[in-house]
Amino acid sequence: MSALEIDNVCKDFGTTRVLEEVSLAIDSGEFLILVGPSGCGKSTLMNAIAGLEPVTSGRILVGGEDITWRTPAERDIAMVFQSYALYPSMSVRGNIAFGLEMRKVPKAEREAAVERVADLLQISHLLERKPAQLSGGQRQRVAMGRALAREPQIYLFDEPLSNLDAKLRVEMRTEIKKLHQRLGTTIVYVTHDQIEAMTLADSIAVMREGRILQLGTPDEVYNNPVDKYVAGFMGSPSMNFIDATLQGQAGDYRLHVITDGEEELVLPWPAERETPALAEHVGGTLTLGVRPEHFAEEDARLGDRAEGTLLSARVSVVEPTGADILLQLPLGDGEVTARVGPDCRVRPGERLDLRVDMRRGVLFAADSDTRLA
Amino acid sequence: MDSVIRSRTPMARVWRLLLHATLLLAALWYLLPLAVMVLTSIKPLEEIGAGSLLALPENPTLAPWLKAWGSACTGMRCEGMSGYFWNSFAIVIPAVVIATLIGALNGYALTKWRFKGAELLFGMMLFGCFIPFQVILLPMAQTLGWLGLSSSRAGLIFVHVVFGIAFTTLFFRNFYVSIPDELVSAAKLDGAGFFRIFWRILLPVSKPIIVVSVIWQFTQIWNDFLFGVAFSGYGAQPVTVALNNLVNTSTGVKEYNVDMAAAMIAALPTLVVYVLAGKYFVRGLTAGSVKG
């Protein structure tokens, strides 16, 4: 039995459909992340689970029970808001205990719960303060404490880290991960930050225009995207897309990268990555997707043992990030980004030999953006 | 215009002087009536005929104040302003409390529990702030009669509440719009209902707007004359009506000092409120700056 099941949920605002037959199920203790651009429906779906927005059709089940028409108060769900939404007139203690008080939990138990949660989140020294006297990071902890105190069946996190500065965000991300591992809670978490999604999730649902495009583990979504949109959305810098013509036949497919005509680049497609769908596209245009880290600087010492296809290009921009170097190079009719090691000494304008790992590449139909191989 | 370097030429100094002189002159023009009112109210009657408006009293006396308070004639009766002064309080306080409470609930329901047509309802109520009250006087007089409320304090309270809620709703709605909806969502998830959220979450943060609403309603109702004169019999008249009667009652010599003392008595409560809470008063005026 799933901890949370969304069954064919649709939601209309007036005549616009913001959720289109959304279905998913997660197990108890699972960490689900909803990602997508703003307006993709992820927050609406979150509000529907919380009961803050009635759905137009479909069902929502928690622990097997249909809760579609219950009020938020009748659902056993807690939520951490992007703005934290701490009650300004109450102390931290009052904020954390409020949900228990509303559910008529005896005072002694409430106190115990506050102490336990404050301990867990290291906010015991803040209990008597008002939210206005807290820093952003402290407010964030209190907001989580308020949710944790109730021990609900499902936790909802609505972009909880987006109001924090970069350093604190990374710290809190780790902390949320630790908490989840320790408490084994069931969490639905909305973010538009795909690093957050990759690091935290057991499974990721990539949403766009009210639909779930792909639901899978971070590894599946990153390495095996269902279409060009998902492939481009996950990863930073994002995946390079190169238009190419497919030539050859099964066992010997080659991608001819369309260039301005000066020199033609031919990339053999590895036999183990062939799919039957490719046969229909021989002679047609496809889009090849290659992530920046699947390029590597040619290493002469490896000699014949070097893997991947060799290519050479004139580097236009060099962007060192510290841990590695991002290179911009013209390839085909556009530019691609390559991530190489920090020891690469190339300068703008120089030519560089690179190897591209075609076994990690993906192919999309140029017209429909669907995955072919 | 802070932090701009001021020119220090002699010409600039002259301008600066002129500026201060103009502002001071304006202050005098606003102060003059109040000064005259106070000075006249503590002069004996003989000095008024003899001396100038602004002459300081030679024999200051509180007799006009005492007479205005306790024994001056307002129409047929000669019991001074005191009874009407308390009348005004008896009308103003319940009317302010009720209108503010209803306005707060309305503003809360309109902003935090939005439903189809809420904006339309609000627009409809807002309209009540603007109509010339002459257009409802006759039907209201008749309706109060049917309800058995004519010429009573209860009737006046009722009328002031009816026409006050448009304003209080406007104040609270505009205030609650600025309070994040997520606060209410969080409370809903925490298990609180409509009234509990209002009482525990919204009301504790509403102090500033409650003050604005109370001050605004207080001055409006205290200063009202039209409803007071149209709907109140002898027993229920507010202080403004009594003042007008007192000034227009001619029995022998016209006692201007008593008139001025009575005007001061009628003006004092709102002046005190203004001095104590001027900041909120201005906010109320600019926020609900629509009622005459």
Add this chain to the structure above:
Amino acid sequence: MKPVSTPGDATHTRPSMAGHLQAWLPKLVLAPSVVITLCFIYGFMLWTFVLSLTSSRMLPSYDFIGFAQYARLMNNERWWVAATNLGVFGGLFVGLCLVLGAGLAILLDQRIRRENVLRTLYLYPMALSFIVTGVVWKWLLNPGLGIQAMVRGWGFESFDFDWLVDPDMAVYTLVIAAVWQASGFVMALFLAGLRSIDDSILKAAQLDGASLPRVYWRVVMPCLRPVVFSAVMILSHIAIKSFDLVVALTGGGPGYSSDLPATFMYAHAFSRSQVGLGSASAILMLGGVLAILVPYLYSELRSRRHG
């Protein structure tokens, strides 16, 4: 320590009782206000309109005579005096308040040390009742004992300031008292507007070499257009409703020379047993207010929706 979850059957698919109640509560809470507004504002407006179509005199009667009361009103000299007075009074009142209010606000905005005190002094008349204002100014304008007597006492024997008893000038005394009361409020509106202007705009204009008057005229004033607009709305609204000030200051006199529509309506409906005629005049006042109000409300609601 398991939180208490609401029991309730697992299979229901429609909103629960509590859900129903929650959906209805906001409407229930608003209902009394809506009913009151419908009855006591819209209903009464309609009722007054109906009365204006009848021959009602002392008591309302429902003997319809069409628009005859409006025709009578058009032929009533006193009504025309009142309507003309409103034009004169309203125009001067609004104009003077704007000039005085904007002027004082700009002067006060020049980093004046005692700004708070001055602002309080300019604004306090707004806290008074129009009745008090009327009583005070009646005293000040009293020819025998007021300003005229004072100035003559200073030696200017030929000084005349007897507008209060001059039928041609009485309406201007209303303007003086009303401007005294309301101009400070307009000053407060303008000052708030001035303070809300982004400081860097002014700095940029000064760096561009504009002189101070030029900065105000070319940069600041255009920003204050909305303030002027709402000030005009509010002031004209006060003017149309002016009743207490007339009653206390001139009593509409001498004769009916300083009547305004508001006093005209009250006199006919309550003292002179002309309920039908009074109602007709009230409806015309409403028409006047609507002509000012509709554009205002429209812009207000539209900007809300965008904001």
